[in-house]
Structures are given as structure tokens and as C-alpha cells.
């Protein structure tokens with residue numbers, strides 16, 4: 455459990471909050487490049503509680519500006535995106551991608567407004583189909599864009615999906631670094647006989663081993679296979695809100711998320727799956743993009759969406775599985791097919807992560823030994839907040855693009871092998887190079903994949 459005060463420190467991300475200040479030191483991914491067309495319709499964005507609008511100008515540059523026009527606060531999402539800038543439809547003031555003002559057509563000739571006024575804006579960069587922004591203070595230079603392997607491999611090696619999740623960012627993040635839930639929540643019971651037998655047949659009791667790293671935390675879970683060998687899954691938490699999950703089976707890939715806070719109560723779940731050295735297996739891509747047998751996999755499929763009106767942030771990424779329809783929980787499905795009764799893999803995660811409230815009261819929880827990684831992650835974040843407040847010092851490595859070049863790992867080792875030593879080299883990301891170990895010995899009883907069906 456956490457004190458109310460520590461919980462508040464972790465979950466609140468708006469301007470001026472401790473966690474909001476920490477997150478604003480980092481580059482934040484927030485849209486697929488393809489969502490922004492030159493002179494195309496602007497897109498409503500909200501990040502860290504700030505209401506914004508993104509657009510691509512005539513020259514292809516991306517602007518991310520305040521949603522409220524600085525004249526009299528008309529919504530900039532209705533703006534006309536034309537001839538090098540975004541023009542407010544109320545009185546026609548026009549702004550460039552960097553926020554500078556280009557035109558005030560209703561003002562007198564010679565008005566100096568244009569020279570003095572800007573619309574608040576944040577710098578954006580693009581890499582391999584993803585738009586990133588940096589929301590740090592205007593008087594500071596942004597660090598280099600971090601190197602993440604998922605954002606460096608060619609498009610054919612990767613599947614990337616976006617969806618809104620209706621809960622605080624930390625609940626979502628904690629769901630993914632917790633590998634004890636996978637064989638339970640994501641289990642299938644069809645054709646498996648008695649439910650007690652189904653539970654007994656699985657090794658549901660991993661032990662957890664955490665290692666603080668320059669990028670964040672390695673969270674290793676160990677399941678004994680027999681007296682000579684153990685199966686290790688090493689998930690990674692990367693500052694401030696990234697997770698990495700290892701491959702699951704021989705024909706598998708790395709996966710993970712950026713859990714980007716839209717505000718305190720909503721998260722943009724950006725999921726990536728990728729193979730470091732070759733195109734995705736066609737069958738993997740097919741089920742991730744289109745779903746499997748009418749159900750959702752780890753990725754939000756093309757069938758998952760029910761877009762909101764365009765004034766709402768990330769309207770396109772609202773899904774059909776929400777709090778207001780109970781995530782389409784189906785008791786019949788629970789009796790016959792899925793342990794959870796929730797229709798699809800990410801839906802199962804989202805329903806449990808979103809909990810009884812969008813911001814759960816962590817003073818009421820009771821953590822077990824399988825929650826070690828979660829506890830350590832909270833502690834790490836709280837320590838970073840403390841240091842930042844005491845001395846203004848940001849986490850080491852935040853401005854080193856290479857810090858994030860890591861992989862998650864799933865490997866069978868002999869019983870007495872030290873996992874941290876054995877995995878040190880294969881945890882390093884090397885774009886274009888294979889996993890560096892044999893994936894064919896993934897045990898059949900391994901936890902259900904986060905990405906596949």
C-alpha cells in the first residue's frame with residue numbers, strides 16, 4: 455500500500471505537480487505521423503492535462519499549439535489549416551507551427567500584435583512514423599530524442615497501435631510490469647476440464663528479482679521448470695512511462711507500451727510489437743491488426759474503435775470497450791471460454807487496470823510477493839521526485855539517447871545461473887541483430903502472450 459500523499463505525488467501529472475515536472479523532462483510520443491496530413495484537419499490532443507491541437511503545415515512541419523486561441527479562446531481544433539499555418543475561425547488570427555503569429559486580418563494596418571504575441575506551443579520531432587513532443591520549460595533546451603529500438607526498426611518489422619485507456623497512467627503501467635497476472639487473467643478454459651485442475655496445472659507462483667538500471671528497472675520473474683532449469687522473463691520499466699515485454703514463443707516478437715498520460719484519469723496506450731532483425735511474421739501482424747476469431751489480441755484491432763467527436767482529445771482512439779459498457783464483460787464467455795469473461799487480451803488488461811476507479815486508492819491495497827516489481831517501481835519514481843524537488847536534479851541518463859537501448863528477455867537457464875549476468879548482453883538493443891539467444895526453448899506452459907491471441 456501507499457500513503458495517500460505518495461499516491462497523489464505519483465498519479466498527478468498536470469503543470470507544476472512533482473510527477474508532471476519529472477515527465478516534462480522527457481520526450482513524449484503522442485501520434486502516428488500518418489494522422490497529420492499537410493494542410494489537413496487538425497487533431498485534438500491532450501497531454502499531461504494540457505489541451506492542445508496538432509497540425510501539419512504546408513511544408514510538412516508539425517505544430518502542437520494551445521487549444522485555446524490567445525485572442526478570445528475559440529477552439530483551435532476548428533482552425534483552417536492552410537498556406538503555412540493554422541487560422542482561427544473566430545476572427546481569423548493565424549499561427550505558424552512554432553506558435554508565432556502570421557496574420558491578424560481584423561486588426562488595423564500596422565498593428566504590433568503580430569510581433570508580440572504567440573500561441574503557446576511545444577516542439578515536435580518525428581521518427582519512423584511517430585510524432586514526439588517535448589513539454590519542458592521554454593528556457594531549457596530539450597535533450598536528444600531517446601533511441602528506442604521499437605522506434606528505429608523499419609515499418610515491416612513493427613506493428614504500432616494507439617488507444618485510449620480510461621484510467622491513470624500508473625495503473626496501466628503497473629499492469630504490464632506485473633507478469634504474475636498473465637497466466638490467470640489471460641487464461642483460456644475451453645477444453646481444459648475442472649477450473650481447479652486448470653489452476654493446479656500451471657506454475658502460477660513465480661519469484662521476482664529486480665535490478666535498478668540506468669534506464670529504470672529490470673523486473674525478472676523466475677518459474678521453475680524442473681530441478682535443473684528455470685524459465686526467466688525479464689520485463690523492463692523505462693523512465694518515465696515505458697514498458698517492454700519479452701517474446702513468448704519461437705515465432706514471436708518484443709512488445710511494450712508507452713503509457714502516455716492524457717490527463718490524470720486517461721492514458722494514451724501506445725503499443726508496439728517488433729522483431730529486431732526481420733519483418734513481423736505475417737500471421738502475427740494479421741492477428742494484431744485484425745483481431746483473432748472476432749476478439750481482441752494485445753493490440754487494439756481495426757474493429758476496436760468507436761471514434762468520439764473531433765473536439766475530444768485523441769477522438770479517433772476511443773474504443774468500443776469502455777467503463778460505460780462494462781468492457782463488454784460476458785458471463786457466458788467466462789463459463790465457457792475465457793477465465794476472465796472479457797472479450798480479448800488487451801480488453802482484459804484494460805478492464806482490470808482501470809479498476810474500480812480511474813485513480814485507485816492505493817491506501818486500501820494489500821500487496822503480495824508477486825507485486826515486488828510494482829513496489830520497486832513506485833519507490834524508484836518517488837525517489838526521483840524527491841531528488842528533483844530537493845536539488846533540481848533529473849534522473850541520470852535522461853539526456854543520453856542511448857540509455858533506452860534495451861530489450862526484454864525470455865530465456866531458460868540452468869537452475870543455478872545468475873540471471874542478471876546471463877542476460878546482461880542480450881538485454882542490450884542492437885537494431886538489425888537477432889535476439890541473441892534461442893527462442894525455440896520457450897516452454898509450452900509459459901504465460902499467455904501479451905501481444906498474440
Ligand code: FES
Nearest residue numbers: 523525526542545
Ligand atoms: S478567438 Fe481566435 S481569432 Fe479571435
Ligand SMILES: [Fe+2]
Nearest residue numbers: 636640803904
Ligand atoms: Fe496482461
